[in-house]
Amino acid sequence: MAEQMTGSGDEDAETGPPKRGYYGLPVLKVPVWRWEVWCYFFLGGLAAGSFVVASLARLCGDERDRVVSRAGYLISFAAVLGCPPLLIKDLGRPGRFLNMLRVFKPESPMSMGVWGLLGFSACSSLAAFREVFAASRGPSGALARLVPARVVAVLGTGLGVFLGGYTGVLLSVTSVPLWSRSRLLGPTFLASAFSAGVSAVSLALSVNGKTPRSSLHKLERIKLAALVAESAVLAGYLRSTDRAAQPLVVREQYGRQFVLGAVGLGLAVPAIAAVAGAAHHRRSTALASLCALIGGLLLRYAIVEGGRLSAEDPETTFWHTALPDGKTDR
Amino acid sequence: MSLLNELLQSLEKVDPPAPQSAKGFFTDATVCIGCKACEVACKEWNQLPAEPLRWTGNSYDNTEALSSTTWRHVLFVEQIPESRLSPRWLLLSDVCKHCANAPCLEVCPTGAIIRTEFDTVYVQQDVCNGCGYCVAACPFGVIERNPDDGGAHKCTLCYDRLKDGQQPACAKVCPTQSIQFGNLDELRGRAERRVADLHARGETDAYLYGHDERVLEGGLHAFFLLTDRPETYNLPTHPRRPVKNAVPGYLGTLAMAAGLLLAGALSFRR
Numbered sequence: 309m310a311e312q313m314t315g316s317g318d319e320d321a322e323t324g325p326p327k328r329g330y331y332g333l334p335v336l337k338v339p340v341w342r343w344e345v346w347c348y349f350f351l352g353g354l355a356a357g358s359f360v361v362a363s364l365a366r367l368c369g370d371e372r373d374r375v376v377s378r379a380g381y382l383i384s385f386a387a388v389l390g391c392p393p394l395l396i397k398d399l400g401r402p403g404r405f406l407n408m409l410r411v412f413k414p415e416s417p418m419s420m421g422v423w424g425l426l427g428f429s430a431c432s433s434l435a436a437f438r439e440v441f442a443a444s445r446g447p448s449g450a451l452a453r454l455v456p457a458r459v460v461a462v463l464g465t466g467l468g469v470f471l472g473g474y475t476g477v478l479l480s481v482t483s484v485p486l487w488s489r490s491r492l493l494g495p496t497f498l499a500s501a502f503s504a505g506v507s508a509v510s511l512a513l514s515v516n517g518k519t520p521r522s523s524l525h526k527l528e529r530i531k532l533a534a535l536v537a538e539s540a541v542l543a544g545y546l547r548s549t550d551r552a553a554q555p556l557v558v559r560e561q562y563g564r565q566f567v568l569g570a571v572g573l574g575l576a577v578p579a580i581a582a583v584a585g586a587a588h589h590r591r592s593t594a595l596a597s598l599c600a601l602i603g604g605l606l607l608r609y610a611i612v613e614g615g616r617l618s619a620e621d622p623e624t625t626f627w628h629t630a631l632p633d634g635k636t637d638r
Numbered sequence: 639m640s641l642l643n644e645l646l647q648s649l650e651k652v653d654p655p656a657p658q659s660a661k662g663f664f665t666d667a668t669v670c671i672g673c674k675a676c677e678v679a680c681k682e683w684n685q686l687p688a689e690p691l692r693w694t695g696n697s698y699d700n701t702e703a704l705s706s707t708t709w710r711h712v713l714f715v716e717q718i719p720e721s722r723l724s725p726r727w728l729l730l731s732d733v734c735k736h737c738a739n740a741p742c743l744e745v746c747p748t749g750a751i752i753r754t755e756f757d758t759v760y761v762q763q764d765v766c767n768g769c770g771y772c773v774a775a776c777p778f779g780v781i782e783r784n785p786d787d788g789g790a791h792k793c794t795l796c797y798d799r800l801k802d803g804q805q806p807a808c809a810k811v812c813p814t815q816s817i818q819f820g821n822l823d824e825l826r827g828r829a830e831r832r833v834a835d836l837h838a839r840g841e842t843d844a845y846l847y848g849h850d851e852r853v854l855e856g857g858l859h860a861f862f863l864l865t866d867r868p869e870t871y872n873l874p875t876h877p878r879r880p881v882k883n884a885v886p887g888y889l890g891t892l893a894m895a896a897g898l899l900l901a902g903a904l905s906f907r908r
Contacts, residue, residue, distance in 0.1 A: 328867070328869040328870070329869055329870075329872060330713060330715065330870065330871065330872035331694075331696040331699075331702075333696075333702055333703060333872060334703075334779060335778070335779050335872050335873075335874055336776070336777070336778075336779040337773050337774075337776065337779045337780075337781070337782050339770065339773060339774040340770035340773055340774075340783050341770060341774070360898075360899070360902070361902065364899070364902040364903055364905075364906055365906055367903075368902075368903045368906040368907050369906040369907075370906075373906060398769075398770075399767050399768050399769055399770075399788070400766075400767070400768020400769070400770065400783050400784075400787075400788025400789055400790070401766070401767045401768040401787075401788040401789060402767075404748075404765075404766075404767035404768075405767060407748040407750070407765055407766075407767045408747055408748055408767065408769075410748060410749060410765075411747070411748065411749040413746075413747060413749065415744050415745075415881055415884065416744065416745045416746060416747045416771070417745070417884060417887075418745065418747035418769060418771050419747035419748075421747075422747060465899070469891070469892075469895040469899075470891075473887075473888075473891030473894070473895065474888075474891070476887065476891070477883070477884060477887035477888055477891065478771075480880075480883040480884075480887050481745060481775070481880045481881055481883050481884050481887070482745075482771075482774035482775050482880050483741065483774065483775060483776060483777040483877065483878070483880055484774055487774075488878065488880060488883055491883050491886040491887050491890060492890055493887065494887040494888065494890050494891035494894075495890040495891050495893065495894035498891050498894045498895060498898070499894055499898065502898050526905045526906055529905040530901060530902050530905045530906075533898070533901035533902075533905070534898060534901075537894065537897060537898060537901075541894065615774070619774070622872065625874060626869050626874065626875070628874075628878075629777070629874035629875055629876050629877050629878065630875055630876065631875055631876045
């Protein structure tokens with residue numbers, strides 16, 4: 309007959325270290341969020357990042373940088389279009405998605421996110437509408453020229469910063485150790501959103517031979533800054549997540565997607581390319597930008613899917629919820 | 639005109655029911671005999687479907703965990719030392735804790751999860767849209783999204799029975815008073831006296847889990863008397879409050895935004 313040794317059994321030191329937990333069953337429920345959520349996190353970040361870059365070009369750049377703001381606003385609009393369908397598809401009862409709008413609840417990052425996305429979509433749509441129709445004749449052109457470009461740029465930048473970062477805050481406001489041990493997931497996702505946005509704009513412009521070289525150089529500089537910031541905050545996130553970060557580094561879990569994909573392809577390759585002066589070669593710029601985009605998607609993939617493994621592991625949960633000094637709180 | 643009135647009527651705020659005294663559960667593991675009458679009574683009263691039977695091999699526990707269709711779960715812990723001398727059985731009927739600071743309620747983006755007039759935590763099924771945030775937020779793995787109807791479900795503390803002045807089905811049916819229902823302050827006093835009594839009789843391992851504000855900064859309205867570490871009953875010793883991460887997370891995001899915007903603005907200006 310098999311000997312079941314569950315519980316602490318402190319008095320039985322001869323049977324090895326006391327086993328914690330209950331038949332190894334998870335303490336937490338496995339999160340229900342799947343591909344819709346990491347795809348949305350990526351698209352929302354991309355929409356936010358490209359909008360912010362476009363607005364910076366519009367507000368701080370010169371006349372030649374207008375191509376940057378045009379590409380950024382159009383990419384942002386295209387990306388933001390994909391967000392609502394993913395968010396609705398993700399629900400258990402998709403027909404009730406409008407219930408999200410019956411409350412405004414600051415303590416719930418998801419509630420704030422819905423309102424933030426709503427406001428951001430309005431700015432993104434207005435900016436894209438102006439870009440497309442401002443030069444045309446007729447009523448649509450007149451209407452597009454009525455859009456206050458600078459107001460929309462400033463307002464959308466504020467909302468875009470929120471949209472890029474809140475998804476990380478949303479994950480950290482849970483009980484899943486991989487997501488909630490560290491409080492740095494918000495800034496991590498924002499930096500990644502920014503680098504994805506710059507990369508998408510730079511990819512679009514580098515395949516277009518008419519883009520002024522000066523604009524591409526400026527984009528490369530911003531991209532490098534975003535990549536450095538992202539690397540630093542990601543390192544801080546991993547450090548403070550400590551042993552709960554296991555799903556991101558173990559090869560059999562999401563180690564390959566995270567280490568090779570998000571860090572190698574998404575951070576190292578584009579950073580090296582930017583330092584090596586890829587801005588002089590349009591094809592290298594395009595390739596490095598593509599790598600950064602794929603890396604940004606894999607970052608969210610590994611973290612969202614890794615959360616499921618984190619929740620399934622009772623030992624990590626016990627470690628995460630232990631008292632600081634190892635007391636038992638009786 | 640009448641159609642407009644009808645539409646406007648649905649927007650009118652209805653006054654919530656008058657607050658009652660806070661109700662809760664005191665579940666005493668030392669008198670549980672593992673009969674699972676609570677599991678059955680809960681399923682019957684709440685018309686919850688049975689799960690397909692699966693032999694787990696984990697003692698007499700073929701239920702394994704609370705779920706969207708199991709709102710009471712009896713744990714069976716066999717502690718048999720190598721010497722096989724003085725073996726110990728730990729039994730406990732687990733349930734939703736109806737936390738004073740309930741993470742599921744705090745993160746719910748639709749307002750579907752509410753605090754009732756009895757100070758219990760309740761999911762309004764006609765509002766829940768199945769976003770799944772509560773599932774990831776609950777530190778006890780209680781609430782779950784049901785794949786059949788897509789909504790989040792958990793113990794209601796028999797809200798319908800409470801409204802009629804009845805006690806919850808599990809407490810009513812418990813043959814050993816391991817599950818006690820009542821006014822929270824009364825239950826807490828009773829539980830403390832029970833621990834003192836057990837200590838006097840030599841069961842010095844007995845202690846209360848969740849009766850004061852140490853767990854989740856406000857305590858649990860369904861608390862437990864245990865005789866081993868919380869982990870033995872698959873309970874976290876010191877669960878953290880998820881919402882505590884929100885403000886630091888936003889502040890970090892803001893700092894990152896300031897740095898990136900500055901770098902971006904400088905790059906374009908030059």
